[in-house]
Amino acid sequence: MSRERLRELAVQSGPELLLVALFAASLAFSAWLSPYFLRVTTLFDMTSQFMELGLMALAMTLVIIMGQIDLSVASILALVGVVFGLLSENGVSLALAIPAALALAAVLGMINGWLAVAFRLPALVVTLGTMALYRGIGQILLGDRSAYGFPAWFVSIDFRYIPGTPVPLPLVIFAAFAVGFFLLLHRTTFGRLVYAVGNNAEACRFSGIAVDRLQVAVFTLSGLMSGMAGLMMTSRFASARWDMASGLELDVITTVVLGGTSIFGGRGTITGTVLALFVIGTLRYGMGLANVLPQNQSVVIGLLLILAILGPETGRAWQARRRRAAVRKGGELQASKAEVSAR
Amino acid sequence: MAHDGRTTEGLRTRGLTKSFGGPPVVRDVDIDLRPAEVHAIVGENGAGKSTLLKLLAGVHQPDAGEVIVDGNAVAVTSPTVARSLGISLIFQEPTLFPDLTVAENIFMGRHPVTARLPMVRWRTMLSRAAALMESIGARIDPARPVGELSVAEQQLVEIATALSHRARFVLMDEPTASLTPREVDRLFAIIRDLKARGASVVFVNHRLEEVFAIADRITVMRDGAKVGTWAAGELSRDEVVKRMVGRELGRSPERPHVQPGEVALEVEDLTAPGRFRGVSLSVRRGEIVAMAGLVGAGRTEVARALFGIDSFERGTVKLNGQAVRFRSPREALRAGLAYLPEDRQHQGLIQALTVAQNMTLTILGELSRGGWLDRRREQELARRQVERLQVKTPSVNSAVQNLSGGNQQKVLVGKFLIARPKVLILDEPTRGVDVGAKAEIHRLIVDLAAQGMAVLVISSDLPEVLALADRVIVMRAGQVAGELSRDEATEESIMRLAVGTGPTAGGRKAL
């Protein structure tokens, strides 16, 4: 126990610690940019801006750990919003329209997975296609207008709070899903399979794992979460358009990668994604408050991403150097003692 | 001897030490490699042999100690530096680029180019590669992608690569682990040739018969330290083993005679053009059948077809009397047929996952409590296998990639034992495993058969085949060349069938 153990812990949670530090820095930075930022209510309200991003990033974490990518998430969000808006405009009760919208979302995701599996195509190619396709269908269905006229109870979800607290409903929903995804990825056999397939799909096949089925399931889940995000955004804006959330898929992927998930698959955590979400969300919101131009915002996010990826690498290299130095300085003696006592 | 302490020519190390965070895995090692000698390094799995070679080849950096080449201390800071010093390493696990051709792999980073423009001279490269492969007696088309080759063939490509460097110090880490006697003979001829040219060859191997056949001197390692170096004539096989494990070791158990039960696996006229033809065989419950043959004889191909990885054109497969045709390993495993692949790097294990996670991959369903992973049980099961197979690992939660080659192989065996299949096909189950652990794995296989499992063992290791098999099926060029009962089977009778000299029953037609 003691120092050894502590150091080990610090090494293991290195990326997470870095993200916590980044989050604190981005809070400070935003506070410095805008005097309005550091109010409790502002802080809580701010989160509603990026909960859709968060919902999609949770599922995207699984997709990327599995060694795949889903570029169509924002397009699914938009198409589901559009279809949901049309249903509502045509008098379909929301009790029916909401499940229908979510079912559509799941099917759109399943199509992604199925195409990739059936034609042995990389998901990158498949979802590049459906990214354009799904949004295009939305445009055809709704044209260049907004669907609106939702019942009052449905809209403005971001102005609903847990009674007596400043905690907005989107944050609550996201938190519930984050816990759910954490358990799914880190505590179930399903999660184990996601890691295994992401590391070595061939060995998984040889072990009798239904790799294809898993892939379809994960893409379906990704579609479903995009649908959830679509409903949330539609409620927030009280309207849906074909071009809503355009370009958001890149923020989703950035969030996941910033959170320490390897773009090559096999490695990543939900905790990392959640932390990264708050870093990016805070920064964007703070910069928005201070009227930083969107292109400049992108520069900051880009720099952050590069920093976050380089950080752990240089950390590891530095550690290895120190270890070598320590061994040279007679640490070897200690190490062999430790081994003897471990016997 | 002509070479003694006074000679400065050659390579020496002094106090070489390396740790990966924990206790040192190579500690204070002094060895010397003389010109024109074959120097064998032996030791149990995890003794530090591969790590020592990697230190010499610049793959790892030592924590302490030095490498001295021709009397000058040198810093081998990278494989490139090693190469410039004339040091070349054949890795235990082939490290080739699977999508590139054999020729491209051999000439990686030094492709022959045209005089003016830096364009690769393909024709030259292919013919040079072909000549190299020819010189080691391997019939492998240099234009084939490496990913299509078997592990043994990949090992031959590695050997060709090392030879093409014309190195003075050729380090071979278990080069023969998946080769059959014929390829081993070729390799030995090459090694003698290298020696005649004045090179030092380091030869790491668990097959002691081979060590005694080729080595001039033998260095024994235990727990990262050097036990000593002896001239090969000074020691007997048993003395080497004793120094390796630090105790006397019993021989592999005599196989008790068992009464085989009903037929569990029956294959008739299995054919896949270009890979194998007309293969028929059967394995009864409680029986161990070995499949012998040269590298490329089609043994692995048959196993893969049975397991549902590759398809076959015609033929019937019956499992416990029922006709089956598996389209995926998943179906095969569900029906009770398991296959332990020879390629542990890519097909067998997931390197980044832990020992426990790897071992339970085939039985995740059983560890699921309504979807939740029962991690306590997982740990327990894995710990039991680790103990049973004596896997040398800090804990069941260490990543498999940090284990030595032989210990990885033990994890792979454990993974398929946990699945408790009815019919088990093992492809080179003890590749790279040390003598002690090998006997242990053999005992496990024998036990499993005694409990009624039908076992088919594919092995290039003839002593292993003879120790285990009730019957031996010998394959040659994609066909069954013959079958030998336990009493008929000897190294000679097997090799005669495998190579195809002398009269055999059928199977002489080319594929």
Ligand SMILES: Nc1ncnc2c1ncn2[C@@H]1O[C@H](COP(=O)(O)OP(=O)(O)OP(=O)(O)O)[C@@H](O)[C@H]1O
């Ligand atoms: N990269 C690494 N990180 C941590 N530990 C390692 C690493 N590489 C090797 N080890 C450890 O060092 C020890 C020696 O390993 P090494 O591969 O040198 O053994 P070996 O003698 O070649 O065994 P084998 O006969 O099984 O190939 C082992 O206990 C292994 O777990």
Ligand SMILES: [Mg+2]
């Ligand atoms: Mg080794």
